[in-house]
Amino acid sequence: MKWHLIRDGFQTGRINMQTDIRLARECNPDDAWLRIYRWEPFCISLGANQSYDDIDIGLAAADGLEVTKRPTGGRAILHSEEITYSVIYPGESLSSAKQLYSEISNALLKGLSIYDSTLTDAELEDYQPNFPDLLKEPSGVLCFASAAKSEVKFSGRKLIGSAQRRIDKNILQHGSILCGTFHRKLPYYLRSDENTKNSLSAELSEKTIEIETILQKKVNYNYLTDCIIEGFSQYWGINFVDINQESKNYER
Numbered sequence: 001m002k003w004h005l006i007r008d009g010f011q012t013g014r015i016n017m018q019t020d021i022r023l024a025r026e027c028n029p030d031d032a033w034l035r036i037y038r039w040e041p042f043c044i045s046l047g048a049n050q051s052y053d054d055i056d057i058g059l060a061a062a063d064g065l066e067v068t069k070r071p072t073g074g075r076a077i078l079h080s081e082e083i084t085y086s087v088i089y090p091g092e093s094l095s096s097a098k099q100l101y102s103e104i105s106n107a108l109l110k111g112l113s114i115y116d117s118t119l120t121d122a123e124l125e126d127y128q129p130n131f132p133d134l135l136k137e138p139s140g141v142l143c144f145a146s147a148a149k150s151e152v153k154f155s156g157r158k159l160i161g162s163a164q165r166r167i168d169k170n171i172l173q174h175g176s177i178l179c180g181t182f183h184r185k186l187p188y189y190l191r192s193d194e195n196t197k198n199s200l201s202a203e204l205s206e207k208t209i210e211i212e213t214i215l216q217k218k219v220n221y222n223y224l225t226d227c228i229i230e231g232f233s234q235y236w237g238i239n240f241v242d243i244n245q246e247s248k249n250y251e252r
Helices: 013-026 057-062 097-115 117-121 182-189 194-207 211-215 221-236
Strands: 002-011 031-039 043-046 066-069 077-079 082-089 152-154 157-167 170-178
Touching: 002 013, 002 221, 013 031, 013 043, 013 066, 013 082, 013 157, 013 170, 031 221, 057 066, 057 182, 077 182, 082 097, 082 221, 097 117, 097 152, 097 157, 097 170, 097 221, 117 211, 157 194, 182 194
Parallel strands: 002 031, 043 066
Antiparallel strands: 031 082, 043 077, 082 170, 152 157, 157 170
8 A cells, every 4th residue: 555645735625625535536556645634724514414504604705704515424613723634545445434434543543642642641532422312412514513523532532533444446535733722713614503502502511622622732743744644654653655745834
């Protein structure tokens, strides 16, 4: 298996999603891809089956936020102070999509532990919630309001949210590594009454956690990116090809 690495820096939400889809559709049976990217401007992404009606698009636009759709499932995410990863894996080489999900999460755990030893205490969720029931709740519109099995959490709170989908013959998995707290503003862009927004905001703060909150200091995005890549290299024994050795500015 030949692994390719793409450091994309800042891209719009539309370009980020189009790139993930294109890589998934064009991935050859002997190739796999790890892509690391961020979002400019900040962007609300909706799950593939989620309605745009859930979001006050006018309010989001007035605040400079883009709104887009993800090809994967799940619910709304406000992509802001985060690093996003995507893995594209050839379906013909895959024995189990669930196993791939777990292995990717373990590689992410390795990367977090390299970044800071405190993050060694991060772990995988071992419980799979009943999502049809969760979607009936007001918080069902928010991706980070609940954790799926094998997602990364810290002190019982969701730190990395991931989603997976088969596109043509291949698997696309991507996810958000929460770094700062801006993502918690998402409820205020929902089409809901103020009481519901306030309640969801409190719930999101209770159920999620960010690297800056854990470490009580600002994230070095460039170094964190290197650590996540190294986590994949060490966990899976990957020697990436096509690595862009030029330094890039990942600071916002």
